[in-house]
Amino acid sequence: MEHTQQRVVHANVVFGNKSEHELICKTKEGDKQAFRTLYDDHIGRVYALCYRLTGEKGMAEDASQEVFIQLWKKIANFDGQSQFSTWLHSVTANIAISYMRKQKGWVQRMFNLENSGINEMPAEENSTDVDLEALIIRLPERARMVFVLHALEGYRHEDIAKMLNMAVGSSKAQFFRAKQLLKEFMGVDDE
């Protein structure tokens, strides 16, 4: 029985991938309707990643649009060696990061903004009902980006360091900082 169930699940995955494969092929041929279906299937995950990386709805929406415009242009580069969703996720992360650099670079230079402002909000009660997403958004930018890429997306610190143009040690330090702040936000005492 267990064996049969595994086969059914496997068949579903294969079927799903097959139809996605067709959509990708059609999109490569310039079929906008197929691309729209790909968009509908993936916008939720793309936007979620952009929102968690940028920490801002407007910027996340703009970055998501940029992701899909670039995807339309670059989909020919997808060779099918990896899962499409994995490839799209790495494209999304890179585009969102470079989008943030473009948007924030000049603002920071102009106003000399400190890169590590923490949104001031009272700590949550030490309860099980924690809105982790809201707490992630409260993190300072670099700590948030490292936390999202490492803890949520599973990137290694070595990869994050390259993506964010920082030392591996800095990535680890930012991750530690993010965890400390989350602990504080959740109202958890140091053990």
Add this chain to the structure above:
Amino acid sequence: MSDFDDKLARHISALSKEKQPERVLWRGIELGITSAQNPASNDDVSPSTVTSRQWIAIAASVCLVTVLWFAAPFAFKADESRSDGYALINAMSVQQQQQVNSLLASYQSTPALTQDWQEQLKELDDAADVIKAALKDDPDNSALIKMLHHVYQQQIALIERVHAPKWQQI
């Protein structure tokens, strides 16, 4: 692994992988990909289609001119102060461009200290464009004018800094 790490791991695994945007994004994407496609699609248009489109364009222009002829006096009156404000911004931009051009010309034979200064200059240009776009809607916004002024100053400082570093002047 500490208790907190366990707790955090549980919250992370409970976190939804998806989130829907509040704004409809497809329209902008469609516009973006259509404009990327346009050069190719123009080639496919037959000469007869072009002719009919030209006729439509001419008819539309005639209508527009007629409408403007009647509506302009009212529209311009209401918008007079706004356009005056933006004319100042335009003048500021032209002056800045002239200053940048003359500076670049004067440093033409001087090697730049960094490779990416033009990229930085372009970034500042993009920033100025964003501010100018905002000023179009609100030409009297003093904070935006200050920002634009600041960006322009940064452009000048950047060009001077990469071409004439302080140690050369001493």
